[in-house]
Structures are given as structure tokens and as C-alpha cells.
Amino acid sequence: MALMRWKNRDLYDPWADFKQLQNEINELFDIDRVPTSKGLYDRSIALPVDVIETANDIIVTCELPGLTEKDMDVSITSNVLTIKGTKKDEREEKKGKFYRKESWSGSFQRTISLPGSVNAENIKADFNNGILTITLPKKEEAKPKQITVNVK
């Protein structure tokens, strides 16, 4: 069993379950399906992203339906990752009438501060079925290390 630093503050919180329930109920009313325009750059739309930390990598996924790799621009400066691009309206002709319009077009940008330093040389970015997956390998010093204790 690995020895870990105590950080789970909610473990003995009697209200933790209630808080979780409250969050879940709040989430039910959150279904607006349209990306919000919150974030650092409030002029552009913030796309939904996931940031996942595994033992060796930090994985950032982003939903970009209908885009091609030419429309997006991913850059990294030290440990700040920026995903930006433009989503074009695919309809060239503006004739015909709309019954419903929920999709959006325009420019977007997300800036993510990564939790640790990453190896900038080995970053992989895949785009498949409208989902962009960026795998950022952690630097050796940021990886968890196993320390064996010798019994004397």
C-alpha cells in the first residue's frame, strides 16, 4: 500500500454526501448544450474540455465537432496550453428557412494552466471524430516515484 499525504478533507465531513447530491441536482438544470462564453477571453466561446492526470501523462480532451485540423491551433508556453481556432458555419448559401438553430460558429479559445511541468518535445495531439486529445507526458521529476524502505 502506498503511503499518501492526507488530503481528502471530505472524508469525515458529514455533509459531503449532501453536497454531492446538491451538485448532482444542480447539474440536472445545467443542460443547455451550448458552450458558455465564460473564461479568460469572454469574447470567444469556451469549449468543454476535460483535463485528466494519470501517473505519466496529462491528457486534455476537447470537443470540436465539424472542425478540421487546419481550423485549430494548439500551442504551449512553459505549462500554459492554449487551444484556439475558428468554427465555420458550413452553410454557404443563406437561403432556406431555419426551424431550429442550436449550433454556433465563430472563434474559440481555451487556456489551461497545467498542474506541473511537461515534456514539450513529446506532446501528441490526435483529432478523431470531432474530439481532440492532447497527451502531454510529464517530466521525469514530476512523476511519482516508488521509494523502497530498507529495514536494518
Place this chain on the structure above:
Amino acid sequence: METKQITGQDRRVCPSCCDIYEDDGKIILKMEMPGVEKENLDIQIDDSLLKIHAGKNTLEYKDAKYLVREIRDADYHHEFTIDDTIDRNKIDAKLNQGILTLTLHIKESEKPRKINVVAK
């Protein structure tokens, strides 16, 4: 790193962003479904009900910690009622980079016709 793809019957569903417009005698439904493969797409038409169910592939990482989680973990599901003007046998579906485009053709008999006035 082990990954697992989850998509199943008892998963939560939510509708996706959908555009519906008319273009040159066709009704076009455009839905944004990122993460959907062609194999996981199920489009059914039952009399006047058009059902679209799309299983979304979500990669589940082992021993992973989510620092930010904004992408909804749910399948896409839509149900539309279509009227008699739609030709049931002429529905095309196309999936391209997470965008599903359904083209519903309007029956020839329902399209507006020009009536020639013959002067005697």
C-alpha cells in the same frame, strides 16, 4: 495506461446541438455528436417517429484524476415527429468528424407546383 470504452444501454442520454433547416425541397437535420463512430449510430424510423441514438465513446483512464471535467458523459438521443410530407424511403445520413447530417426529402406530390394558366 489502460483505457476502456464505455457505451451501453443504461447510460445517461442527452440531446446534442441540432440545427434544422429547409434547403431546396429537403429538410436537413444537422447534429453535433463528437465522439460518435458510425457503428454506434442507430437511426430508426417508425411511422411518424424518427429516433436517433448515438453511443459516445468515452475513454476511461485507469488511476486517473480528473482535474477538469466539462464534457458530458452521456449518449446522444433525439426523437422527432415527422409528418406525411416526408418521403420515408428517401432519408440519407452522413457522419463526418462528429457531425451527423440527415437529409429528409419531401415527397414529390407535396412540393409546390406551378400551374400554367392557359388563356383561351
